Amino acid sequence: MALDFSIILRFQDALLLGLWTTVKLTLVCIVLGCSLGFFIGLARTSRSAILRAASSVYVEFFRGTPVLVQLFWIFFCLPLILGVELSNLTSGVIALTLYMGAITSETFRASLKSIGPEQLDACVALGLPRRVQVTNVILPQAVLRAVPTLLSNCVSLFKESALVSAVGMADLMFVGQNISNNTARPIEVLTVVALIYFVIAFPLTRAVTLVERRVLAKLAI
Amino acid sequence: MTMSFSAPLVKIQSLYKSYGPHIQVLKGLDIEMKPGERVVVIGPSGGGKSTLLRVMMGLEKIDSGSISFGGKPYISSEGADRKTEIDSEVRRSIGMVFQHYTLFPHLSVIQNLILAPCKVRGEAKASATKRAQALLERFGLGAKANAYPAQLSGGQKQRVAIARALMLDPKLMLFDEVTSALDPELVAEVEQVILQLAAQDMPMMIVTHDMWFAKNIASRVIFCAGGVVVEDGPPEQVLGAPKEERTREFIDRVFHIRH
Ligand SMILES: Nc1ncnc2c1ncn2[C@@H]1O[C@H](COP(=O)(O)OP(=O)(O)OP(=O)(O)O)[C@@H](O)[C@H]1O
Ligand SMILES: [Mg+2]
Numbered sequence: 001m002a003l004d005f006s007i008i009l010r011f012q013d014a015l016l017l018g019l020w021t022t023v024k025l026t027l028v029c030i031v032l033g034c035s036l037g038f039f040i041g042l043a044r045t046s047r048s049a050i051l052r053a054a055s056s057v058y059v060e061f062f063r064g065t066p067v068l069v070q071l072f073w074i075f076f077c078l079p080l081i082l083g084v085e086l087s088n089l090t091s092g093v094i095a096l097t098l099y100m101g102a103i104t105s106e107t108f109r110a111s112l113k114s115i116g117p118e119q120l121d122a123c124v125a126l127g128l129p130r131r132v133q134v135t136n137v138i139l140p141q142a143v144l145r146a147v148p149t150l151l152s153n154c155v156s157l158f159k160e161s162a163l164v165s166a167v168g169m170a171d172l173m174f175v176g177q178n179i180s181n182n183t184a185r186p187i188e189v190l191t192v193v194a195l196i197y198f199v200i201a202f203p204l205t206r207a208v209t210l211v212e213r214r215v216l217a218k219l220a221i
Numbered sequence: 222m223t224m225s226f227s228a229p230l231v232k233i234q235s236l237y238k239s240y241g242p243h244i245q246v247l248k249g250l251d252i253e254m255k256p257g258e259r260v261v262v263i264g265p266s267g268g269g270k271s272t273l274l275r276v277m278m279g280l281e282k283i284d285s286g287s288i289s290f291g292g293k294p295y296i297s298s299e300g301a302d303r304k305t306e307i308d309s310e311v312r313r314s315i316g317m318v319f320q321h322y323t324l325f326p327h328l329s330v331i332q333n334l335i336l337a338p339c340k341v342r343g344e345a346k347a348s349a350t351k352r353a354q355a356l357l358e359r360f361g362l363g364a365k366a367n368a369y370p371a372q373l374s375g376g377q378k379q380r381v382a383i384a385r386a387l388m389l390d391p392k393l394m395l396f397d398e399v400t401s402a403l404d405p406e407l408v409a410e411v412e413q414v415i416l417q418l419a420a421q422d423m424p425m426m427i428v429t430h431d432m433w434f435a436k437n438i439a440s441r442v443i444f445c446a447g448g449v450v451v452e453d454g455p456p457e458q459v460l461g462a463p464k465e466e467r468t469r470e471f472i473d474r475v476f477h478i479r480h
Binding site for chain 2: 118119121122124125126127128129132136137140141144217218
């Protein structure tokens with residue numbers, strides 16, 4: 001079987017457009033998902049039993065079911081229940097945000113737990129209002145300590161985002177699949193698609209180690 | 222704040238504090254502290270010294286009793302609902318330094334110092350930074366303004382913690398064994414800073430196991446055990462010639478020497 005990778009060049013623009021969609025989708029869901037995850041992380045360490053219970057149900061449910069099922073459920077079932085049409089973009093964003101929220105909340109929970117109670121004592125002794133305690137003491141430390149794991153979470157999200165092709169969103173995976181079907185050249189096309197994912201994800205994975213060392217040195221933990 | 226000289230700065234009245242149903246720590250504590258006094262609190266481990274200071278700082282709920290500062294009750298639990306009421310305006314006049322390092326690790330030394338003045342009192346950053354720099358110079362830390370806590374020695378961290386508390390111009394400082402986590406050679410530099418404050422008549426309440434320090438800083442010593450004040454008097458008496466048998470035993474055992 002003769003492999004002809006030059007075929008990729010013909011579809012370069014389409015692939016790049018798909019990649020751009022994947023990157024945009026990932027970035028949007030990183031921002032939304034991390035924000036959600038931070039508050040869920042707070043809720044899971046909250047003193048209120050109701051908040052704790054509600055948030056852990058959410059997290060356990062989304063961590064314990066396949067993302068593909070979540071996505072299909074949001075795309076096919078939610079519109080029936082709500083009586084509104086959801087575009088594949090909207091359902092993709094909702095599904096990936098909820099997924100990202102669930103996994104990053106665990107990351108934030110761990111980093112919040114690693115902030116000792118003496119930090120809060122210091123806040124109270126300095127008379128810092130609750131708002132300042134959160135924004136200037138707890139949040140920055142939680143984020144700093146979470147950064148290495150958050151980066152891994154982002155890599156996972158980037159890879160999982162390929163699932164949105166299943167509801168017809170024209171991301172890198174979707175475009176790749178189409179080209180591969182139309183040209184009957186799955187080996188060349190899908191190999192290149194895999195390589196593109198890898199070339200972006202791999203440096204991020206390595207960055208985790210680097211950032212980890214830096215952060216640990218700064219906070220001396 | 223205007224008050225006659227003899228009016229107490231701090232008045233603690235029948236203070237009860239427990240952790241859960243089984244650990245009763247403070248059992249009716251009464252302490253009066255006059256302005257300008259430097260009270261050293263000594264007592265056996267687990268006797269409730271840290272608890273007392275934490276309660277005064279508003280870090281712990283109480284079961285019953287009250288504490289006033291400058292004549293104003295600011296912590297109380299009197300009502301039927303037994304809820305601890307804390308007047309945070311009054312509490313702001315009190316600063317505290319802890320045994321364990323409590324600097325904010327993600328902020329530089331200078332940022333640690335100016336956070337509360339800027340956020341609590343709305344002081345301009347430039348003016349807070351100027352005051353902070355001056356304070357650091359005074360404590361021999363001028364060169365460390367931009368260092369992070371992780372880059373400091375234990376003694377330096379505690380001096381920064383003291384400076385941070387002083388940024389809010391407290392009218393009373395609480396020190397809870399601030400040198401006991403330090404290597405022996407670093408203890409003196411921290412104690413010197415506290416002695417410096419004492420020379421400026423800063424009222425303070427100090428928990429320490431350091432006999433030399435206690436003698437040099439105290440204008441009054443309180444021996445606390447079993448959740449109550451056992452003996453209360455000038456340092457020569459409580460440390461030197463205690464009247465109570467329990468105080469004598471403790472001093473003999475912990476400090477080994479008695480004068
Ligand atoms: N948060 C807490 N929860 C439950 N028990 C506590 C708590 N903090 C302190 N205790 C208990 O209360 C008692 C008094 O503790 P405290 O720390 O006030 O003693 P201390 O006099 O400062 O002792 P030390 O000299 O060892 O510092 C101890 O028996 C301690 O175990
Ligand atoms: Mg203690």
